[in-house]
Amino acid sequence: MNRLPGRTVLIAGAAGGQGRAGAVLFAREGARLALTDVDEAGLGETVDEVLAEVPDAQVLARRVDLRNLPEIAAFVAETEARFDGVIDVLYNNAGVNHLDAIENVTPDDWDRVYDINLKSAFFLVKYALPALRRSRAASVVNVSSGAGLLAPVDGNGVYCASKGGLISLTRAQARDLAPDGIRVNCLLPGPIETPMVRGFFAAMPEEERVAAEQHVVGRSLFTRFGRPEEVASMAVYLATDEASYVTSAIIPVDAGWTAV
Numbered sequence: 091m092n093r094l095p096g097r098t099v100l101i102a103g104a105a106g107g108q109g110r111a112g113a114v115l116f117a118r119e120g121a122r123l124a125l126t127d128v129d130e131a132g133l134g135e136t137v138d139e140v141l142a143e144v145p146d147a148q149v150l151a152r153r154v155d156l157r158n159l160p161e162i163a164a165f166v167a168e169t170e171a172r173f174d175g176v177i178d179v180l181y182n183n184a185g186v187n188h189l190d191a192i193e194n195v196t197p198d199d200w201d202r203v204y205d206i207n208l209k210s211a212f213f214l215v216k217y218a219l220p221a222l223r224r225s226r227a228a229s230v231v232n233v234s235s236g237a238g239l240l241a242p243v244d245g246n247g248v249y250c251a252s253k254g255g256l257i258s259l260t261r262a263q264a265r266d267l268a269p270d271g272i273r274v275n276c277l278l279p280g281p282i283e284t285p286m287v288r289g290f291f292a293a294m295p296e297e298e299r300v301a302a303e304q305h306v307v308g309r310s311l312f313t314r315f316g317r318p319e320e321v322a323s324m325a326v327y328l329a330t331d332e333a334s335y336v337t338s339a340i341i342p343v344d345a346g347w348t349a350v
């Protein structure tokens with residue numbers, strides 16, 4: 091508790107799931123929050139949840155479509171204006187899944203998944219760089235996936251490639267930003283109980299769904315879904331000074347999902 095007093099944390103993809111859990115956990119640590127998502131209603135619920143738990147939390151929340159680079163730049167500028175020009179933590183958590191047979195994937199599908207899962211992560215860092223450099227201990231936490239290492243289900247090529255790219259981007263940015271003292275790390279969640287996963291299974295016919303859930307959860311050594319806060323708590327740890335010697339780390343949070 092209170093490990094990040096007054097630090098500014100920008101969370102992309104804060105309207106639900108792991109991003110919302112992160113907002114609450116970072117607020118508990120005393121951080122100031124700049125929250126964004128394309129889902130404005132979900133973002134409002136996140137703000138309500140944060141303030142219910144930490145009534146004096148400082149929160150800036152704005153709808154941004156991460157496919158729109160000028161909107162990203164404007165949100166970073168607004169965050170700087172609100173929080174003394176400093177961003178201490180960038181939590182690149184937004185993402186979309188994509189499942190379809192190769193022959194059905196369109197160039198627009200590819201661009202959408204890549205824009206949200208990979209391109210936005212690069213440009214968030216680019217636009218936030220001056221503010222990150224003003225921090226005395228800045229850190230970037232990217233959220234990839236076990237699917238960045240493995241091909242866990244059929245028809246997941248675009249998502250897997252984008253998440254694999256995020257792993258490479260993490261290493262490259264960790265190298266580029268080390269001279270500035272900015273650490274860059276990457277989480278690989280396993281199956282986590284969030285709106286994304288609920289939507290993934292809900293789209294399947296009943297008989298397929300049971301087998302698919304068993305297949306996915308069966309790879310977890312705890313044979314259960316993870317909870318959003320079990321991932322977000324690792325993001326919080328990476329943002330604290332306790333992780334001061336951790337950069338370019340690719341960290342599974344998956345109960346062994348990528349190990350067996």
Ligand SMILES: NC(=O)c1ccc[n+]([C@@H]2O[C@H](COP(=O)([O-])OP(=O)(O)OC[C@H]3O[C@@H](n4cnc5c(N)ncnc54)[C@H](O)[C@@H]3O)[C@@H](O)[C@H]2O)c1
Pocket residue numbers: 102103104105106107108109126127128129132154155156157183184185186187206233234235236237278279280281282283284285286287318
């Ligand atoms: N849930 C899992 O099992 C799982 C596993 C591995 C990796 N992940 C990754 O974890 C991250 C968080 O996902 P989650 O499980 O909490 O799901 P989620 O769907 O709750 O969160 C993703 C967020 O990204 C936002 N988003 C999507 N497109 C956007 C856009 N164009 N602009 C701005 N925001 C946009 C969504 O609105 C949503 O709030 C994602 O990057 C996901 O790929 C999730």
